[in-house]
Amino acid sequence: MRIGVLTGGGDCPGLNAVIRAIVRKGIPGYGHEFVGFRDGWRGPLEGDTTVLDVQAVRGILPRGGTILGSSRTNPLKIENGIARIKENLASLGVDALIAIGGEDTLGVARALHDSGVPVVGVPKTIDNDLNATDYTFGFDTAVGIAMEAIDRLHTTAESHHRALICEVMGRHAGWIALHAGMAAGANVILIPEKPFDIDRVVAYVESRFRTRYSPILVVSEGAHPVDGQMELLGGDLDAFGHVRLGGIGEWLAKEIEKRTGKEARTTVLGHIQRGGTPTAFDRVLATRFGLQAIDAVNEHDFGIMVALRGTDIVRVGLDEATATLKTVPVERYAEAEVFFG
Amino acid sequence: MRIGVLTGGGDCPGLNAVIRAIVRKGIPGYGHEFVGFRDGWRGPLEGDTTVLDVQAVRGILPRGGTILGSSRTNPLKIENGIARIKENLASLGVDALIAIGGEDTLGVARALHDSGVPVVGVPKTIDNDLNATDYTFGFDTAVGIAMEAIDRLHTTAESHHRALICEVMGRHAGWIALHAGMAAGANVILIPEKPFDIDRVVAYVESRFRTRYSPILVVSEGAHPVDGQMELLGGDLDAFGHVRLGGIGEWLAKEIEKRTGKEARTTVLGHIQRGGTPTAFDRVLATRFGLQAIDAVNEHDFGIMVALRGTDIVRVGLDEATATLKTVPVERYAEAEVFFG
Amino acid sequence: MRIGVLTGGGDCPGLNAVIRAIVRKGIPGYGHEFVGFRDGWRGPLEGDTTVLDVQAVRGILPRGGTILGSSRTNPLKIENGIARIKENLASLGVDALIAIGGEDTLGVARALHDSGVPVVGVPKTIDNDLNATDYTFGFDTAVGIAMEAIDRLHTTAESHHRALICEVMGRHAGWIALHAGMAAGANVILIPEKPFDIDRVVAYVESRFRTRYSPILVVSEGAHPVDGQMELLGGDLDAFGHVRLGGIGEWLAKEIEKRTGKEARTTVLGHIQRGGTPTAFDRVLATRFGLQAIDAVNEHDFGIMVALRGTDIVRVGLDEATATLKTVPVERYAEAEVFFG
């Protein structure tokens, strides 16, 4: 078979490990050949391809990013997007497609599948917010980077009287904040799923200041106070409609300074959470996802995506992938609250 | 309640995170008090205790090792061991015990439970070879350390003509070799579960030498060739009956040099795999194990150990813990073999 | 002798290594005893002391922060500050003082020395801006943390069209930006010593966007554009008179977005640059500083501070320490400019 491969959405450590596994098993193992599409759905939409053979995947296992490039191009929002992709796949002689990406990418994959193209999906979201799989690769790496940063803040927290705030990724789901905060011993963790009461946050902060140590707060970029407590934040959007730096972390710092009279300092980790080499967990998971994806293609089992359940890699319907967002449940947040204050 | 806590067996990153979680939830949350037993079962056997309160667990989350100390003392092999422990627990007013450890430690826990002592177990094995749980803490850290070491070997493998061998932990189960080797792109992985044919290993090595790159082999300390291929290794035991350094990694290096005429160099990671700060994965897992253990004690749910199933922390019978060893199944090894040579 | 030790100013990886070396050589080697003063000059000012013996320094070598605590208390700004310190030293029977700190701390040390107290100084500044020494400990660690963060940004820069800005420490001297930016291959480095022309920065950014890669900018927190190019930044001070987050990095992001129409994202590393375990370079330097400091005390060579010259630890007058700031010279910045754009 001649199989197209693409990576869509934000970059995420482990993408290259998936690609490598697909190619290393697909070519010498099954005798398939591959077409790499460049920059997510832009590739099949415009017929922009790159060589994808064993030589092309050499040495990429430990590297972040994606050798295929990525984009947020969404064919569903482009006139005749699906039709154009089908045309290009046909003219390139592509028999099947492996699409590696998040909600949006897999949504297109599903639409393509519904329109008759044989597609296998591989889930990717650094935020770990896909319901159909226990974990997605990239998440463990992001949590590790955030944890290490918070670990370092503890040194300062032990010798100065300052509230230290670390803003991490997570617009709609607080998994990174939850895991990094729990792993690094944060005194408060704020997540989008649970609007916070600034009075209660300040109470934790003040209670911590009464010990020898300073408080460390971990906050998802999408966290926000309960209604009525924040006025200005919403207006602070950039030209692209995203909440700007100087978002929630900065807002918190100002409120804490105002209410406690103590200094507050914010670290905004930003893109460093999604860069660099993947952890072992993510490399193994991504590799196993890739192996399972090429197995599925080889068995003509299309319309599915691969997923982790316990220690097994399984296949689930592509529709499951795009059903509901996996948010932090109340009981997981309650585990973390044990350590607040 | 007055609850004893001990850690037994080899040290393992995450032990302190378990202890901290137990104490942080047990004291302010439930109003229990704790007795720390020193050096595994030696503690309750000799009545050797240490203070275990909120202050004692401050700052220990990121630290490897165990603040309680550990030992391989086994009361089942000591005359009246169980009886002596029961006496000491009684005289110290200890109502229940949380035992954190591997097969041996949990075996004693089970015996104690059978003799009427309320016990909860927390599984610990850096080798990840307990059947009752998806993962144990410490394993992810060990795999990460080994992977990083192998990553570094690739640099040399790209510029010199030498076979590079990395010997990792794993006497009876090859999980560390499997995951680290898969994560770091090893050309051959040898594990105890599957005796290897030295001729086939040499064939992989020679095929790799024919490319521009040098072969990297990852080998569990307990790996061994099929019958008849190794004569001397068995005799090379130290005064304590353990296979010496200069074990399988060194034997492989000698064989490869002899058969290929190329240099071979061995790195023996040894104890550095079980030291240092735990990864985020291990800290979160260990913390959640600790929370579940103290919940079980609080609910008088004894004779159980905590375990990971998917993303849930569950409770299983202590007997499950000591049933069978979790070894690498054939299909998991087959996944890795895709990348051999 | 009975020797007081204190650490002043911001925390810095390596402080504990200095303290340990002083004590480990001072007690068993020379037979001195030590008094630890808490929280910088607040300690001797208020007579607040802590035990400082071999047991107290066990295990602290790899730890960031300072076991003695620190503060910015400045006795020169307190009525009778110097006199009160002298009284307390006398009543505690302290014969000599070792003061570990930056410009301010060493300024007090010098004043004390001038007023008759035997003092030895150990220089400390994470910004590396002391003229009298080739390097200060903590700097190498901070550069390493910043470099690793920028390394991670490259992953994203290779797959998305976004300008990525990393704001690092350095209010008055750009050493951290210079070294981290050079080590991590930044496309533009902006430092306080050289006000930048925003048009030229944008030109670099646009030239980079014309390649497949995105630009990475490293900027000292104290960097600023030439006169007339920035209006609002100055007003954005916090309650303590410091430039707020949303400082120069954020200003740059806004300007770049406005002028190029491309997204720009900022990471503000903040306190994570001064926390965590010191690098080997800093541990060795700090240890050797400590050894030299206690040697000087033992030889009654006071009024000096220790310094690095090449590979030697030497002694220089305390006045040298507080003379002029070591800023990035033009020729060092020119080295980095080779790689701009």
Added chain:
Amino acid sequence: MRIGVLTGGGDCPGLNAVIRAIVRKGIPGYGHEFVGFRDGWRGPLEGDTTVLDVQAVRGILPRGGTILGSSRTNPLKIENGIARIKENLASLGVDALIAIGGEDTLGVARALHDSGVPVVGVPKTIDNDLNATDYTFGFDTAVGIAMEAIDRLHTTAESHHRALICEVMGRHAGWIALHAGMAAGANVILIPEKPFDIDRVVAYVESRFRTRYSPILVVSEGAHPVDGQMELLGGDLDAFGHVRLGGIGEWLAKEIEKRTGKEARTTVLGHIQRGGTPTAFDRVLATRFGLQAIDAVNEHDFGIMVALRGTDIVRVGLDEATATLKTVPVERYAEAEVFFG
């Protein structure tokens, strides 16, 4: 000008940073062009070249190893070696050569220079044993890796009664052992420059065992006991005449077990010390070496090598490079001895 570049000897983190700096300044800055020679002196000897332009050096700054490959081929030991190189340089139109390497490589560079070829040398030795420069790149990275490994051993040393031995690189000079051991708080450091008395080592080990902690020994691969204390070690050479694994670290472990009755375990770091990404210190040093080397070529200042003196990059005669080995002086070892036992 048309300038040849080669890297010789063992690989070393920072080689790529040197190459990149030479090319990035040499092409756009000075208008030179480059010829990359493959695998050290084998390249010019056999006329084996590779493209070396701005594109070729993209992304190599953080990577260990060398894109040019390396070898230990020594033209001085090959008939007409120098003459053949001169012929090839002439026929390739190469006007000058930059040779990056250690004692051997620079020895050939010097011989070439003496025979009329314009050569500039860049020193490279992971062992830091070149007298003409304060530091060489790669050393800081190796020390960091060794330190991190020893840091991890401390965890075990705190909870088990075992002597832990870490064998590091250094056949003739003990710099890595000295710095890593001092940085990580080793209890004994053994280096080639100072044959050790096994009785005294055992005394340190036993004194340490009497505390709660276990001893950690750091030993250079080239360390050895005083005459008469070791019989068998010399015979344990591999087919290539190198001391085998199971060298001094293993010998020490056996002796300590025999004499103390306590277990001893050895970690042999081997090649992981020279692989992986360079530290910031090494990247900056290597980059500055490269810039200075191309400046020298551009100024027709040949027969020199670049060197670090304090914070300056200077030029010294190539003869200095090959004069005497820089070994650990007595007073530096004495600094470390303060912490023994």
